[in-house]
Amino acid sequence: xxxxxxxxxxxxxxxxxxxxxxxxxxxxxxxxxxxxxxxxxxxxxxxxxxxxxxxxxxxxxxxxxxxxxxxxxxxxxxxxxxxxxxxxxxxxxxxxxxxxxxxxxxxxxxxxxxxxxxxxxxxxxxxxxxxxxxxxxxxxxxxxx
Numbered sequence: 534x535x536x537x538x539x540x541x542x543x544x545x546x547x548x549x550x551x552x553x554x555x556x557x558x559x560x561x562x563x564x565x566x567x568x569x570x571x572x573x574x575x576x577x578x579x580x581x582x583x584x585x586x587x588x589x590x591x592x593x594x595x596x597x598x599x600x601x602x603x604x605x606x607x608x609x610x611x612x613x614x615x616x617x618x619x620x621x622x623x624x625x626x627x628x629x630x631x632x633x634x635x636x637x638x639x640x641x642x643x644x645x646x647x648x649x650x651x652x653x654x655x656x657x658x659x660x661x662x663x664x665x666x667x668x669x670x671x672x673x674x675x676x677x678x
Contacts, residue, residue, distance in 0.1 A: 540615045540616060540617045541570070541573075541574050541577060541615070541616040541617075541618075542613060542614070542615055542616075543569070543570040543573050543574070543613070543614045543616070544611055544612065544613050544614070545566060545569065545570075545611070545612055545614070546609060546610070546611050546612070547606050547607065547608055547609060547610045547611075547612065548608070549608050549609075551608075552607065552608045555605075556607055556608065557605030557606065557607055558605060558606040558607070558610075558638075560600075560602060563600060563602075563631065563638075563639055564598060564600075566612065566614060566631065567614065567616075567627070567629060567643060570614040570616055570629075571616065571627060571643075574616055574618070574666075575666070578665060578666055578667065580665075586650055589659070589662055590649060590650045590651050591647055591648065591649065591650055591656070591658075591659075591662065592647075592648050592649075592650045593625060593645035593646065593647060593648065594645060594646050594648055595643060595644070595645055596624075596644050596645065596646045597642075597643070597644040598641070598642075598643050598644075599641040599642050599643075600639050600640075600641040601639060601640050601641050602638075602639045603636075603637045603638060603639060603640070604633075604636050604637065604638050604639075605638070606631075606633050606638050610633045611633065612631050612632070612633055612638065613631070613632045613633075614629060614630075614631050615629060615630045615631075615632070616628070616629050617629070617669075618666070618667075618668045618669070619668055619669040619670070619671050620658050620663055620668045620669075620670060620671065621670070621671040622657050622658070623646055623647045623655050623656060623657050623658060624644055624645065624646060624647070625644070625645040625646075625647065625658065625668065626642055626643075626644055626645075626671070627642065627643040627644075627645070628641075628642050629641060629642070629643065
């Protein structure tokens with residue numbers, strides 16, 4: 534599998550309970566796989582997700598998920614999930630690809646919004662958090678009005 538330099542890789546194996554009557558992974562399970570990979574991304578940066586919430590008083594809510602399904606994974610397949618996170622203001626973008634061997638299973642983008650754990654209101658992601666998590670800062674290329 535080819536991926537961008539700096540992307541996060543996580544592997545998992547498809548369990549029998551995750552396949553449908555056709556013997557392929559039920560499509561909603563890919564969102565669960567991504568959730569597991571993102572949780573492991575946090576851990577790879579030296580902080581569990583629950584520790585992150587406690588320390589920074591921030592949480593994230595999914596506001597959009599776009600998935601382009603290409604092939605079906607089957608029971609016992611080993612999947613490799615590649616994550617490339619970036620952010621802009623209050624939004625975090627998780628660009629992803631899921632492969633089995635050299636076959637692309639699906640790809641897409643999850644968009645999270647940053648929310649204060651205390652006030653439950655949308656807030657901008659602090660720069661120090663973006664740096665800690667090694668999120669790429671997206672620069673808005675639109676001219677200012």
